[in-house]
Amino acid sequence: MDVVERVRTWLADRDVVEADGVWLARGEELDADEVAHEWARELLEEPQLTGYARLLLGFGLLDLLDAYPVTVEIRRALEPGLTSEFWANYRLRLEAPKPPEAILESLWTDLFVDEDTAPIAFAEVLGNDLKQLHTPGGLRRARRVLAVSGPVPWTAKDRAYRYAATRPDLRLALPREWELTTHDPPQGR
Template sequence: MTREDEDAERARRWLAAAGVTRVSSDAWRQDDSPEAVLTPNEVAHTWTSVALEDPALDATARLRTAFGLLDLLGEYWVTMEIRLALADQHHPLPTEAFWAACRLRLEAAAEPEALLYSLWVDWFEDRDTAATAFAEVLGRDLAWRPAHEVAAGPDRGPWLRRARRVLEVSGPVPWPVKQPAYRTAAGISELHPALFRGLLGSYHDVHGDLEPEAAVALLKQLDLPAGTEHLTKLHQVLEAGHRNHYLAPHAWR
């Protein structure tokens, strides 16, 4: 059983103790209202904060139960509640364990859609958290290290999954923060498509950030399939010195 499976089972048991049971892949019931069917989103909204404040659990157990709810429900709201709980000065959650849990799910075979969305719109768009978040989920693995050293090792497959997923949503991360990691990723051929999407997002996202000259230099290093959508246009706007689609919408058109 994986750590994610253990956390999901922990959360399932915790919900069951509260009288909430799963009746199908997308339906739940509560003992005191057996006739009412709850959606995963409704369960997330009602029970995530309760789990994160459960006085019967220590901080690590609260965090693992919340991540188990994320694994069970797949709902973005769970990530929002966890983020709020991390900022709670009175009942702090273990930050290192939080980032370790994120990395674990980013490496899993199943794509963690809600977690990726949270990284993109919450952690990476926020200038107060972007640098720390990017470093924790990928940056420390890539920055200022030789590509051949980074890409080697027995855990290459899961690590590549994590790197691809983070690069693809890294558009809002400030350029000085992500550029060293981007530079290393450019030397790892398996990451070229994801790095391209990261560069594309760095240009097109509302909060996307890049330096045109440095970005186009990276773009020229990528070995991408002929006819890759938007490749030529991205080259053109970067060569012309444009930093972001929303600063000059006419340039892309």
């Protein structure tokens, strides 16, 4: 059974099911965000599971719902020894054909705006391997990350922006702030 099916089974055990794109919890209709708010934390605190299993199930719930609150709960429950797996899961979903709206929202509204997390998050989802991203998935990831990277401090994204500006397949993904500058760091950050 794949991870998403395990999550569906876990939810069904709590009388939460999806039918024709509609979530029902004990007969009450919910949207994906409501399901996430109600059950993500409980799933990510399952005491009989290892931290790694909880992380995988958390990403399975994210795949199922594509709801931002799941990303918040995954980060809250993340054990220190699992950060590599966390970032690998973000990169994987950023390369998928379907845009990972919840992950992009997580980057834009959480990880990239916090001065403590922005440099690490940007490096992990793009900066560390930008020059190796030549596959269709890799280019999708680069474009998606560049498009939401405006809040990242300039010192963390300068090299990546300069490199992306030399690539016609990435240049258009750079935020408008880059186009408006003379390619010198903007004032302030």
